[in-house]
Amino acid sequence: RKEVEQDPGPFNVPEGATVAFNCTYSNSASQSFFWYRQDCRKEPKLLMSVYSSGNEDGRFTAQLNRASQYISLLIRDSKLSDSATYLCVVSGGFKTIFGAGTRLFVKA
Amino acid sequence: SQTIHQWPATLVQPVGSPLSLECTVEGTSNPNLYWYRQAAGRGLQLLFYSVGIGQISSEVPQNLSASRPQDRQFILSSKKLLLSDSGFYLCAWSGGQGASEAFFGQGTRLTVV
DSSP, X not given: OOSEEEOOOOEEEETTOOEEXXXXXXXXXXXXXXXXXXXXXXXXXXXXXXXXXXXXXXXXXXXXXXXTTEEEEEEOSOOGGGOEEEEEEEEETTXXXXXXXXXXXXXX | OOEEEEEOSEEEEOXXXXXXXXXXXXXXXXXXEEEEEEOTTOOEEEEEEEEXXXXXXXXXXXXXXXXXXXXXXXXXXXXXXXXXXXXXXXXXXXXXXXXXXXXXXXXXXXXXX
């Protein structure tokens, strides 16, 4: 079993749609959780951290379920500029593990 | 502020040739350092991580090696490249014990021909 698993997609959605990405992790001792965004042929960049209580940043909402070892990202009112690969990231101890990413295409 | 430098940006190397990619971090001390590889259309694969000078942990057996000769320098090497070594190599750093986000260099796009 992979340490961090994501649906690779791609997700093809129209502008204005709401889309949700899920991620599961295997190490119950994991301490920190993030969502990163990676544009084509670029390095990943932090989108948002994920807190146990859930957190929101504009159109983006992240949630963590430690009991189920599950992380989610919800994007509301999708924009063309949201097209990218979204990486689920789990950190524990000294290791930071990235999921393989979920590709999102937002169409006009 | 902290910055991470990685070079070169692109590299084309023949099969069997050696490789050396360098990464340096500025503005922080004792960072955790990482090398990742991303094959075309694939996710990030953790290759090596280091928590201190001379301390290297390998995640995937392969013909690559890593070294950390100085606190803020991380080097990825190979004695003989394979075609399958082609990919996008990313160096990253983080601070603390899994408590903070990872920051990436701009990556090296390696093509082995």
